[in-house]
Amino acid sequence: MEMKSPPPCPNTVTVRRNPPRRARPTPSTNPPQNLIPSSSTKPDVTPFPIQEILAMEIPQNTQPEPPTATTTLAQVSENLKVYLRIRPLVSPKPLSKGVNDQNFKQRHKNAWPQNPVAKKNAIREKNTKKKSSEICISVNDSQSVTLSPPQALQDSKRIKAVVYEGFSHVFPADASQNAVYKKMVKPLVEDFLNGKNGMLAALGPSGSGKTHTVFGTVREPGMVPLALQQIFKQNQECGSKLTRSFYISIFEIYSEGGKAERIFDLSPEGGDLSMQQSTIKGLQEVAVTDTAQAESLIASAMLKRATAMTNSNSQSSRSQCIINIHSLVNQCGEELDVQSNNSILTIVDLAGAERERRTGNQGSRLLESNFINNTSMVFGLCLRSLLEHQKNPKKPLQKHFQNSLLTRYLRDYLEGKKRMALILTVKPGEEDYLDAVYLLRQASPFMKIKFNNVDEQPNLVQHKRHIQSLSRVEEPRKKKYCGPEAHMVEEGKSSWDDHSNLEEDVAGVSKLEAVDIAPIKPDGNDLTIKNRNHQIMQNFARALWNVLKEYKEKLMVAEKHIESLRENLINEKTRYTELEEKLEDFKSSCTCSKENLVEATLLKVDTDVDAPMYSERNKCGDVDGMLNTKFKCDNSPTMCNLDPDLFSEMNASAHCPDCRASECNSFCAKCDLNQRLNKDIFSEVDVKSHSPNLNTSECTSTRCDEEVTSQMEENVHSLNVEESICSSSPRQDQDISSQKPLDPPPSHKEDAAVTKECNLDVPDCDIRYNSSCKSLNMKKPKRRLQPASSILLRDFSALGIEDEGEKPKGNRGGKKAVADERTQGNISLLRLLKSNLRI
Numbered sequence: 001m002e003m004k005s006p007p008p009c010p011n012t013v014t015v016r017r018n019p020p021r022r023a024r025p026t027p028s029t030n031p032p033q034n035l036i037p038s039s040s041t042k043p044d045v046t047p048f049p050i051q052e053i054l055a056m057e058i059p060q061n062t063q064p065e066p067p068t069a070t071t072t073l074a075q076v077s078e079n080l081k082v083y084l085r086i087r088p089l090v091s092p093k094p095l096s097k098g099v100n101d102q103n104f105k106q107r108h109k110n111a112w113p114q115n116p117v118a119k120k121n122a123i124r125e126k127n128t129k130k131k132s133s134e135i136c137i138s139v140n141d142s143q144s145v146t147l148s149p150p151q152a153l154q155d156s157k158r159i160k161a162v163v164y165e166g167f168s169h170v171f172p173a174d175a176s177q178n179a180v181y182k183k184m185v186k187p188l189v190e191d192f193l194n195g196k197n198g199m200l201a202a203l204g205p206s207g208s209g210k211t212h213t214v215f216g217t218v219r220e221p222g223m224v225p226l227a228l229q230q231i232f233k234q235n236q237e238c239g240s241k242l243t244r245s246f247y248i249s250i251f252e253i254y255s256e257g258g259k260a261e262r263i264f265d266l267s268p269e270g271g272d273l274s275m276q277q278s279t280i281k282g283l284q285e286v287a288v289t290d291t292a293q294a295e296s297l298i299a300s301a302m303l304k305r306a307t308a309m310t311n312s313n314s315q316s317s318r319s320q321c322i323i324n325i326h327s328l329v330n331q332c333g334e335e336l337d338v339q340s341n342n343s344i345l346t347i348v349d350l351a352g353a354e355r356e357r358r359t360g361n362q363g364s365r366l367l368e369s370n371f372i373n374n375t376s377m378v379f380g381l382c383l384r385s386l387l388e389h390q391k392n393p394k395k396p397l398q399k400h401f402q403n404s405l406l407t408r409y410l411r412d413y414l415e416g417k418k419r420m421a422l423i424l425t426v427k428p429g430e431e432d433y434l435d436a437v438y439l440l441r442q443a444s445p446f447m448k449i450k451f452n453n454v455d456e457q458p459n460l461v462q463h464k465r466h467i468q469s470l471s472r473v474e475e476p477r478k479k480k481y482c483g484p485e486a487h488m489v490e491e492g493k494s495s496w497d498d499h500s501n502l503e504e505d506v507a508g509v510s511k512l513e514a515v516d517i518a519p520i521k522p523d524g525n526d527l528t529i530k531n532r533n534h535q536i537m538q539n540f541a542r543a544l545w546n547v548l549k550e551y552k553e554k555l556m557v558a559e560k561h562i563e564s565l566r567e568n569l570i571n572e573k574t575r576y577t578e579l580e581e582k583l584e585d586f587k588s589s590c591t592c593s594k595e596n597l598v599e600a601t602l603l604k605v606d607t608d609v610d611a612p613m614y615s616e617r618n619k620c621g622d623v624d625g626m627l628n629t630k631f632k633c634d635n636s637p638t639m640c641n642l643d644p645d646l647f648s649e650m651n652a653s654a655h656c657p658d659c660r661a662s663e664c665n666s667f668c669a670k671c672d673l674n675q676r677l678n679k680d681i682f683s684e685v686d687v688k689s690h691s692p693n694l695n696t697s698e699c700t701s702t703r704c705d706e707e708v709t710s711q712m713e714e715n716v717h718s719l720n721v722e723e724s725i726c727s728s729s730p731r732q733d734q735d736i737s738s739q740k741p742l743d744p745p746p747s748h749k750e751d752a753a754v755t756k757e758c759n760l761d762v763p764d765c766d767i768r769y770n771s772s773c774k775s776l777n778m779k780k781p782k783r784r785l786q787p788a789s790s791i792l793l794r795d796f797s798a799l800g801i802e803d804e805g806e807k808p809k810g811n812r813g814g815k816k817a818v819a820d821e822r823t824q825g826n827i828s829l830l831r832l833l834k835s836n837l838r839i
């Protein structure tokens with residue numbers, strides 16, 4: 001039973017489902033192997049070992065390694081130590097008369113003239129102090145203080161008390177000099193004796209106790225005398241092992257009349273000094289051997305220091321005083337240990353910042369006060385810039401140090417390259433609140449400054465030299481590489497720089513081995529450093545991969561270019577081969593051997609205008625037999641095919657064979673063909689062919705020099721043959737055709753058409769040997785007058801008919817008038833005759 005398919009429902013809608021789509025392959029994250037040309041296609045280029053590179057495992061040092069210089073560096077990195085010392089509210093009077101009193105009197109002699117206004121203010125201040133015993137600053141603990149504004153300020157401006165904390169130590173008012181020294185200076189001195197440089201600077205408003213802290217008194221010696229005591233004491237203890245020499249230099253930077261900054265050497269034989277960059281020229285270093293000698297030197301220097309009485313301080317320092325204790329180690333034949341490095345301990349007593357309202361300074365004193373305040377401000381700006389730079393390495397380190405001699409001298413410290421400490425001194429009085437606030441606000445952030453003590457590590461002498469040799473210009477760039485953790489990776493800069501260079505130089509991919517050298521050798525427990533190293537490696541690998549991808553793309557483009565070049569090369573080769581073949585054919589067709597010269601002399605007249613005038617050598621085989629003579633024909637491979645019928649006409653019309661022969665003889669007298677040519681030949685040629693190609697002038701053109709040519713011309717003239725030069729010039733052709741029925745010599749190929757037409761105008765087939773052998777040069781085209789054309793030319797010349805083909809090119813000929821007489825009927829008649837001739 002046949003199953004008939006149900007008739008299609010007219011309302012049925014055929015739903016064509018889209019063919020199931022094939023999911024595209026997920027782009028492989030693996031390195032694109034296929035994109036890299038296989039070695040089979042390009043055997044010379046080895047494939048890039050991307051797989052190998054990516055398969056490389058970065059070794060992780062799991063075992064803790066012994067602490068290296070870098071780890072030591074990380075450990076020794078520390079913040080700037082900022083100490084705070086609070087001066088007693090009322091300064092104790094000298095209890096006993098002694099040396100201190102004498103110095104006091106002497107210093108008063110050197111003091112600036114007392115300001116009478118200040119005197120009044122001082123008395124007023126004294127009275128105020130007596131009335132008010134309130135203090136504005138209270139010590140919370142060893143590291144923090146609370147600064148409370150006076151009640152008046154609290155009420156009027158609602159200023160609240162502020163806590164300042166984070167100090168390395170806070171010395172209360174009753175803290176002794178020794179306590180301050182032990183906490184603050186003793187570590188510095190120990191480091192100094194261990195070969196580390198250090199600096200301590202005292203900052204604070206005028207009269208807050210900076211000088212007292214630094215130099216002290218006889219009863220209460222300050223930090224400098226105490227440090228000298230310790231230094232000489234320790235030197236004596238270890239004198240058996242090492243001998244040291246200590247030198248002290250002390251100088252001040254002051255303002256002369258509040259204008260220019262000056263440096264004055266405070267040593268006994270010192271004088272004015274000058275500064276070059278950060279070095280003071282001519283600064284004397286006085287050798288000291290014991291504490292007494294050193295203290296004496298310091299005392300004499302203090303007597304020379306400029307001081308003055310102000311409202312704030314009866315002996316206010318008017319200059320910045322810097323004292324350097326220089327330690328030099330003398331080798332005694334024993335092994336050099338870590339304490340053998342030379343070092344300098346610098347202690348700076350800054351002039352106290354002062355407010356005009358309080359000091360009551362006027363005139364030059366006021367200018368001097370401005371200089372003091374300016375120096376303090378520059379000092380603070382340097383530290384602030386350092387702090388901001390360390391917080392954000394992108395922020396460049398400002399060059400505030402250039403603005404004062406003091407900061408120029410302390411540049412290395414102020415740029416964080418050497419370790420320093422600050423001692424802030426404040427007065428606790430209620431009236432000193434503003435000075436204290438200003439100082440603490442400005443200086444308390446400095447405790448966040450970090451110092452990289454790389455150059456202070458005695459066991460890192462080589463590193464110290466290396467880093468110190470680096471130019472300052474390179475510093476920001478290095479920090480940029482290191483990032484915010486500059487203090488941690490400072491030592492690893494050289495390794496990391498190598499990595500950066502690797503990123504830049506892809507050609508050095510083989511240097512990947514260096515990747516496994518982490519900048520920091522992590523300790524086993526230091527996960528932070530490990531993670532950081534891992535992140536660095538990841539970033540580096542990512543960067544390297546991007547570079548490799550980039551170069552791969554470049555490689556692909558280059559390969560495409562190479563392919564196109566190859567194709568072009570093949571095409572060029574093919575073309576070259578074709579051209580070579582053509583050249584060979586052309587050569588074979590062009591080259592006429594001496595044996596074939598006779599053939600070349602045959603002129604094959606083709607009456608067909610469109611047919612090529614020049615045929616190949618084999619085409620003239622039909623007339624070869626007509627000539628038994630061999631002629632050289634170097635200039636033209638073509639021959640004029642001469643119809644037998646025309647030959648008869650030519651023979652009939654030929655005349656003066658003797659003349660021609662004689663011409664030829666004379667012509668060939670000096671050429672190498674003269675022996676070959678004889679009258680018989682010419683007569684035969686004349687009789688049989690009258691071929692213009694028998695023009696011996698042409699045949700010998702390549703061998704006849706100009707002398708021969710001229711001889712030929714003379715011979716021709718001597719034979720009284722009317723001179724008719726059948727040269728390549730159309731004008732000459734016309735001359736020939738019109739004046740003399742000469743049979744011109746064969747012309748060059750380029751003039752074939754012209755010659756062909758010209759032949760028609762030749763009334764006489766008398767073969768004229770071109771006497772103008774000047775035109776026989778190979779380079780010049782040669783014309784030939786064909787016999788058939790000669791006949792026609794002869795006939796038509798009688799009729800006065802000329803063809804257009806005779807018209808000289810370039811309108812240079814003298815037959816212009818004749819050409820103008822042409823009519824269309826003449827031309828038609830000419831063509832008709834041509835066709836008849838062909839028949």
Ligand SMILES: Nc1ncnc2c1ncn2[C@@H]1O[C@H](COP(=O)(O)OP(=O)(O)OP(=O)(O)O)[C@@H](O)[C@H]1O
Nearest residue numbers: 087091206207208209210211212313316317351352
């Ligand atoms: N801690 C202290 N204990 C006892 N007396 C002190 C203390 N600090 C300062 N003085 C006394 O206060 C007076 C002013 O001190 P000092 O000259 O050191 O101040 P200064 O900060 O150096 O002032 P300037 O900046 O004007 O030189 C001095 O007579 C000093 O003896």
